[in-house]
Structure formats: C-alpha cells, structure tokens
Amino acid sequence: MDALATLSAAAGLAWASGLRVYLVLFVIGLLGRLGYLVLPDALAPLSNDWVLAASGVMTVAEFFADKIPVVDSIWDAVHSFIRIPAGAVLAAGMMGLDNPVLTMAAAILGGAVTSSAHLSKAGTRAVVNTSPEPFSNWAASFSEDGMALGAVWLAYAFPWIFLALLVLFLILVALLLPRLMRVLGALL
Numbered sequence: 001m002d003a004l005a006t007l008s009a010a011a012g013l014a015w016a017s018g019l020r021v022y023l024v025l026f027v028i029g030l031l032g033r034l035g036y037l038v039l040p041d042a043l044a045p046l047s048n049d050w051v052l053a054a055s056g057v058m059t060v061a062e063f064f065a066d067k068i069p070v071v072d073s074i075w076d077a078v079h080s081f082i083r084i085p086a087g088a089v090l091a092a093g094m095m096g097l098d099n100p101v102l103t104m105a106a107a108i109l110g111g112a113v114t115s116s117a118h119l120s121k122a123g124t125r126a127v128v129n130t131s132p133e134p135f136s137n138w139a140a141s142f143s144e145d146g147m148a149l150g151a152v153w154l155a156y157a158f159p160w161i162f163l164a165l166l167v168l169f170l171i172l173v174a175l176l177l178p179r180l181m182r183v184l185g186a187l188l
Contacts, residue, residue: 012155
C-alpha cells in the first residue's frame, strides 16, 4: 500500500469508528480473514476467530441498541470512552508501528477524526431523538450504518476522494459543532 492509500485507510477507519466502532472492527477483521485486505501486523489480530466473534456479537448489540432512542443516547454516552480510543488505535495500527513518532501522530490525529465523527453523530442523534416517532431515529441509524461501511469502502477504493470529503467534513464540523452544542444545551 502506498502512503496515500495507507493514510486514507487510517483516516477512514478512524472516521467510521466514530459512527460504528464494532462494525468497523468486524468488517475489517473479516475482510482480512477472507484475504480481501492485507492487514498490517498491528491490526492482524482483528482477523482472529475470537476477535471476530466478539466484534460480531458487539456489532449486533450496537445495531439494535442504536435503533431505540433512549438506549441510543446512553450507548453513545458510554461509547464516547470506547470509540475515540479505538479509532486512535486503528489509525495508529494502520500506519504501522515501525516509527514511534509516526505511530503517535497517527493516534493523535486518528483520535481527533474519530472524535469529530462521534460528536457529530451523538449530537445529531440527541436532537433526532427528541422526535416522538421512531422513524426518524431508525432512518438516522440506518444511514449511519451505511455511512460507516461506505466510508471504509471509499477510503480503500478511492483514497483521494475520501480524503477530500473528510477535509470538507472536518471544516463543516468546525463550523457547525458550536451551533449543535447550543441546540443541545437549549434542549437540556
């Protein structure tokens, strides 16, 4: 993998982890197991049977928890402490462990990318969850499932396009996150 493809894959895994960390772990591990992806040594354990089983069980749990508005908000709050470190570890692992400086930089930036995706998801969902009907919550949840899978695919298939969209997303987050926080504060 060339440097651009590796950077895109690291950023894609980090971003998608902000939405669906267990789905990302499961899909990447499964693709590595089936030989569709060559995982770096640091991420090779994701293709282990036990890790695939654990991430698969958690993928199913997250899929259903995310469809119930109150459970979804609690799940997001708890996973603020899981998704962000996991995204940092995935980004660092994707970049490789040969150079400790590069590994640390990848972890820091990966955590920041994961944080932006997670905070955007959790904040948006908190607003969507105020709706009394469940359909908007379900639509948002299924959209997030698709965006996580789509981001991983795009990061691997079209690195330049993914990185360009990621830069646009980060700019949008920088512009809109303060407004979203004000709306959430008003709701609380």
